[in-house]
Amino acid sequence: MSTAAAARPDARAWFVLGMLCFVYVLNFLDRQLLSILAKPIQDDLQVTDGQLGRISGLYFALFYCLISIPVGWLADRTNRVRVLSFACALWSAATVACGFSSTYPQLVAARMAVGVGEAGGVPPSYAIISDYFAPGTRGTALGLFNLGPPLGQALGVAFGASIAAAYSWRSAFVVLGAVGVVTALAVYLFVREPERGRLDFKPSAVQSPLAMEKAGFYETVAMFFSRPVLVFVSLACGATQFVTYASLNFTTLFLMREKGMTLNEVAVYYALLIGIGISAGMYASGRLIDKFAPRGKHAYAMVPAVGLALAIPFFIGFVWAPTWPLALLFLVGPTFFNYFYLSPAVALVQEEVRPQERVLAGALLLLVMNLIGLGLGPTYLGAVSDLLRDTHPNNSLQIAFYTLVPFYVLAVVMFLSLARKLRREAVSTGDNL
Structure with a gap:
């Protein structure tokens, strides 16, 4: 085994991972505050489920996804830590602006600014982590980094709902946005930019001067969309996120309005x-990826497929449950299994491309899966709920949630197809199955 492959992360690597994970926590916390505080925002600004779906889905995703591409290209060619620090400061300031919004259009504009800032958050972090953690440890490192969304969601619920209950929903945006501005400064001062590709052990990727030339924007985009595995994993993630983002953006409102929970x-x-x-x-x-991927790359697809299949019956139980305690009990299943896709997908993409292509490749992965999932999922669920409101005024969201089940099945089928594609690739290249 090569030295790079056997390298163990040092204390600085763990420190950087902790810092980047905290930034990701804030990224997702600020992103999810709108859905967490949907009920008081609806009461104050008089917005519909459809309007909430668009502002948390389509409007946000258009800016978040499209800006991530030039930001990814810039970060691949410049200092990734500085790009990340500036992005964190921008989205945090925009979160504060959400708290000062007095009309729906103002809130839309502030949310778009949050999307612009958050576009520079995750892709540079993926690449920085990949240059602090060697192959064989990246799955675990990225798994820990990807704790950002659940921790951000949990802290957003805990602090956002508590602050809103004690003061107002506006105060929650202002306080939590201010924390992000301070964190951006800490990243700039304490996180060191790592050398690109220093832990990759493929000689052609590290030692060749030609291989280490800065990757061209159009060349990297063409490479990404010409490789079936990269495109397919992005589409499978998009189908998954259609369900996860739709659910995540409306679960709090669903629990409060139709299950009877209080803030x-x-x-x-x-x-x-x-x-x-x-x-x-x-x-x-x-x-699981670090354990099974060395035996065959199809594990990158089988882990998500099995997880999503196991989540389906629990999700149906959650939607059906007549009381919120029973609903939360069923929700344990989807909450655990729904996110089996993210770490495997990110690890697969990061290992399939050259070190100098990683930020842009990560941004392209996010572009595809977030345009589909983040852009369309909440927008779809809010629109269906609005459509059913006249005929089912007391449970329009419940029926809308049921319509997400076929998208679960689609995601499972797509990951199984990806697993078959990865097996065939392994056979054609002579890799171990």
């Missing part, structure tokens, strides 16, 4: 469920 109950019970359940799922999937 204070959400701040305690739902926060604990999200924080523990998704974190455990993220970490477990990363460990």
Whole structure:
């Protein structure tokens, strides 16, 4: 085994991972505050489910996804830590602006600015982590990094709902956005930019001067979309995120409006469920990838496929449950299994491309899966709920949630197809199955 492959992460690597994970926590916390505080925002600004779906889905995703591409290209050619620090400061300031919005259009503009900032958050972090952690440890590292969404969601529920209950929903945006501005400064001062590709052990990728030339924007985009595995994993993730983002953006509203939970109950019970359940799922999937991927790359697809298949019956039980305690009990299943896709997908993409292509490749992965999942999932669910509101005024969201089940099945089928494609690739290249 090569030295790079056997390298163990040092203390600085773990420190950087902790810092980047905290930034990701804030990234997702700020992104999810709108859905967490949907009920008081609806009451104050008089917006519909459809309007909430568009502002948390389509409007946000258009800016978040499209800006991530030039940001990814810039980060591949410049200092990734500085790009990340500036992006964190921008989205945090925009979060503060959300708290000062007095009309729906103002809130839309502030949310778009949040999307612009958050576009520079995750792709540079993926690449920085890949240059601090060697192959064989990246699955676990990325699994830990991907604890950001569940921790951000949990802390957003806990602190956002608590602050809103004690003061107002506006105060929650202002306070939590201010924390992000301070964190951006800390990243700039304490995180060191690593050498690109220093832990990759393929001689052609590290030692060749030609291989280490800066990757061209159009060349990298063409490479990404010409490789079936990269395109297919992006589409499978998009189908998964259609379900996860649709659910995530409306679960709090669903629990409060149709299951009878209060804001204070959400701040305690739902926060604990999200924080523990998704974190455990993220970490477990990363460990499973490090265990099974060396035996065959198809594990990158089988782990998500099995997880999503196991989530389906629990999801149906959650939607059906007549009381919120029973609903939360069923929600444990989807909360744990729904996120088995993210760490395997990110690890697969990062290992399939050259070191100098990683940020842009990560941005392209996010572009495809977030345009489909983040852009269309909440938009679809809010629109269906609005459509059913006249005929089913007391349970329009419940029926809308049921319509997400076929998208679960689609995601499972797509990951199984990806697993078959990875097996065939392994056979054609002579790799171990």
